[in-house]
Amino acid sequence: MDTSNDLQEREIFPKGEEITNEYFRGTAWLQVLVPNDSTLHCPTYNVTFEPGARNNWHKHPGGQILLVTGGRGFYQEEGRPARVLHPGDVVTIRPDVKHWHGAAPDSGLTHIAISTNAELGEAEWLEPVTDEEYSNL
């Protein structure tokens, strides 16, 4: 079983600060690798989810790319089965596709998150992934 401590020891990019907004359940961490700006339009983050942690359903107006670097977790688009994520997996998320991502119950997850076409606006945050939805994966 991976724990967040195990993940941290193996990880390349810093874990950053604990995410304290209401769009996440469980404990997750964020390090800004590239801030948003008006030239590259491509803010890039290192995100670490402790076991069981995940974000709410949400959409990105410009899309997103996830590059999984550690642990094990899930990515799910609305109306589709969840995809299990492992290190080396790449997820491309089209604009305005409702989705969530996060750790497995028994493993942390670390991924790089690249916000594509960031000039099109911020993520639209929606309802949480309920414990029932999550436990039924």
Add this chain to the structure above:
Amino acid sequence: MDTSNDLQEREIFPKGEEITNEYFRGTAWLQVLVPNDSTLHCPTYNVTFEPGARNNWHKHPGGQILLVTGGRGFYQEEGRPARVLHPGDVVTIRPDVKHWHGAAPDSGLTHIAISTNAELGEAEWLEPVTDEEYSNL
């Protein structure tokens, strides 16, 4: 000393195919993580340089982000001293800034390369980094 074999064992993303174009010196490898497309505009690659390998001087009309994941190498912008790269380093390259990147003489280098604003066009490839320039770093 890192060797490309050592790098490969530690690396998260595949090494891909050997780069055979004339814009690289030495041996380098490329794996497409996200292909270019007309929606995300953000092709993303895993690039592995064997010791001594580097690319020519070049410019990206839309800019580029490098996320260093293994080994040791260099990034240099024209007219500036070379920056030594280590795992966890992030390089943001503004549009049309002339630069090169590659491995150290005694270590391989692996980085993720994100082409930002790819709708603005392909890289403009220029002259090689000469052995004299490289050996004087």
